[in-house]
Amino acid sequence: MRDVVVLGVGLHPFGRFGAKSAIDMGADAIRLALGDAGITWKDVQFAFGGSFEVDNPDAVLGRVGRTGIPFMDVYNGCATAATALEMTADGIRSGKYDIGVAVGMDKHSSGAFTSDPVHYGAPSWYGEAGLFLTTKFFGMKMNRYMHDFGISHQTLARVAAKNYANGVLNPNAFRRKALSEEQILESPMLNYPLRHYMFCTPDEGAAAVVLCSAEVAKRYTTDPIFLRATALRTRLAGAYEVHSSSALIEDQPAPTVFASRAAYETAGIGPEDVDVVQLQDTDSGAEIIHMAENGFCKDGEQEQMLADGDTKIGGRIPVNTDGGLIANGEPIGASGLRQIHELVRQLRGQAGERQIPGNPKVGYSQLYGAPGTAGVSIISR
Amino acid sequence: MVLTSVPFAEDVFTWPSDNPQLIGCRCPECKAVFFPMQPSCGVCGSLEVEQLLLPTTGTIWAWTTQEFLPKAPYAGGETPETFKGFGVGVIDLEGVVRIESRLTESDPDKLKFGGKVELVIVPFRTEGDKEIVSFAFKPV
Numbered sequence: 001m002r003d004v005v006v007l008g009v010g011l012h013p014f015g016r017f018g019a020k021s022a023i024d025m026g027a028d029a030i031r032l033a034l035g036d037a038g039i040t041w042k043d044v045q046f047a048f049g050g051s052f053e054v055d056n057p058d059a060v061l062g063r064v065g066r067t068g069i070p071f072m073d074v075y076n077g078c079a080t081a082a083t084a085l086e087m088t089a090d091g092i093r094s095g096k097y098d099i100g101v102a103v104g105m106d107k108h109s110s111g112a113f114t115s116d117p118v119h120y121g122a123p124s125w126y127g128e129a130g131l132f133l134t135t136k137f138f139g140m141k142m143n144r145y146m147h148d149f150g151i152s153h154q155t156l157a158r159v160a161a162k163n164y165a166n167g168v169l170n171p172n173a174f175r176r177k178a179l180s181e182e183q184i185l186e187s188p189m190l191n192y193p194l195r196h197y198m199f200c201t202p203d204e205g206a207a208a209v210v211l212c213s214a215e216v217a218k219r220y221t222t223d224p225i226f227l228r229a230t231a232l233r234t235r236l237a238g239a240y241e242v243h244s245s246s247a248l249i250e251d252q253p254a255p256t257v258f259a260s261r262a263a264y265e266t267a268g269i270g271p272e273d274v275d276v277v278q279l280q281d282t283d284s285g286a287e288i289i290h291m292a293e294n295g296f297c298k299d300g301e302q303e304q305m306l307a308d309g310d311t312k313i314g315g316r317i318p319v320n321t322d323g324g325l326i327a328n329g330e331p332i333g334a335s336g337l338r339q340i341h342e343l344v345r346q347l348r349g350q351a352g353e354r355q356i357p358g359n360p361k362v363g364y365s366q367l368y369g370a371p372g373t374a375g376v377s378i379i380s381r
Numbered sequence: 382m383v384l385t386s387v388p389f390a391e392d393v394f395t396w397p398s399d400n401p402q403l404i405g406c407r408c409p410e411c412k413a414v415f416f417p418m419q420p421s422c423g424v425c426g427s428l429e430v431e432q433l434l435l436p437t438t439g440t441i442w443a444w445t446t447q448e449f450l451p452k453a454p455y456a457g458g459e460t461p462e463t464f465k466g467f468g469v470g471v472i473d474l475e476g477v478v479r480i481e482s483r484l485t486e487s488d489p490d491k492l493k494f495g496g497k498v499e500l501v502i503v504p505f506r507t508e509g510d511k512e513i514v515s516f517a518f519k520p521v
Contacts, residue, residue: 114451116454123417127454127455129455129515130451130455130457130469132454133447133451136469140444140471143444144442147494188448189448190449191446191447191448192448192489237423240442245480246405246415246417246478247471248478248479249478249479
């Protein structure tokens with residue numbers, strides 16, 4: 001399999017943009033990524049476009065150029081962007097194509113996501129009874145995690161405060177106001193132990209990356225950033241996951257654990273080699289759990305790590321340096337490509353005020369979402 | 382006016398009944414148990430799943446609260462003004478299966494991991510002369 005390079009990244013800011021369509025945001029992200037890569041749309045041989053709200057992301061072709069290339073639309077829950085990235089990478093790894101684009105775009109209304117539970121294989125009554133909520137799942141999982149591993153409410157607040165603080169430093173973020181741990185702990189409880197300011201919000205935005213073969217990358221850069229691994233996994237029977245009306249008695253690890261192991265194995269590195277991390281912080285509890293599920297600590301060590309500021313910019317292992325989902329919100333199709341955008345900026349030393357010190361070389365990103373799908377990507381210089 | 386009790390959905394619990402039970406299913410091949418009934422086994426894919434009435438008692442494996450009014454398809458009939466938060470749990474039904482359910486208790490100080498709970502049939506909403514009932518678990 002051929003090596004793949006992340007040649008360019010582009011990001012349309014996340015937030016609320018009035019009447020601007022998701023398609024137009026996606027087009028902006030593509031133009032930025034092309035400019036960053038130093039290529040034009042005519043150089044692009046294929047693309048994958050991810051979205052939840054847009055049925056056909058390939059409508060973006062009408063904005064950037066109908067060149068006739070294959071453009072594949074993907075949706076895979078909160079792991080949509082990791083899926084678009086992996087499919088694009090596979091097209092290059094296999095040798096079928098040399099240059100491709102992965103783009104994600106979305107434009108959600110505010111408030112928790114909802115849908116028809118029947119489309120998730122759950123009965124209609126599951127929604128009617130008030131059980132079909134992703135936020136409830138995250139509250140349940142974190143409450144048990146706190147019980148099992150001694151994580152405090154203060155630590156939940158520390159994660160959210162860190163991500164809001166990082167958002168202040170990120171001109172593309174949705175939430176750009178610092179919130180104190182006290183303000184976070186005083187916000188209304190939504191799903192115990194998770195409070196209003198501990199959750200991300202569905203919003204709007206787009207992101208794109210240009211991938212190419214290592215051979216082609218030589219034409220454009222002398223300092224390539226390689227996409228070392230991508231891995232996608234779904235839940236095992238037995239895992240208690242989002243929208244599970246029942247689970248087997250014997251519990252199983254979450255799909256992130258398996259995606260993470262597979263990505264490390266492919267990349268030939270371990271968590272100790274990672275310099276900067278992007279995790280799915282649907283809520284601050286999810287970031288805490290995902291730190292362990294991705295191998296960055298043992299269960300329970302997060303309590304001390306957050307107290308010591310280990311995951312802050314300048315800390316031992318910075319997590320969600322651009323503010324993560326908590327400060328950026330979650331336009332589902334774009335979210336994981338925002339993560340890659342931030343990692344690339346950090347690895348190139350282009351992250352401005354939020355640049356981590358120490359010349360980072362390895363970046364790690366993880367997505368997790370309904371109905372129990374995880375995606376992990378690893379990049380390095 | 383005497384209200385007629387009607388289950389909020391078919392085939393979720395036995396009703397009317399003096400001792401209602403949740404209706405799950407078991408795969409005779411791999412013994413996996415699911416709730417509610419589903420047409421095939423979620424572990425091995427077998428089409429031979431059999432109905433299984435589930436234990437009415439269990440312990441709280443995990444719990445949280447639902448403190449904002451869920452969007453549709455939620456059908457509790459409350460408004461943002463009348464909505465009162467409810468507890469939600471994953472209940473280990475005597476080692477047979479873990480199921481998600483609303484709890485009758487939503488006070489975090491009264492919900493305990495490993496706490497014993499039992500099935501109750503509870504009013505959900507009223508439609509004309511019908512009282513729509515659903516299931517929940519109640520700490521004992």
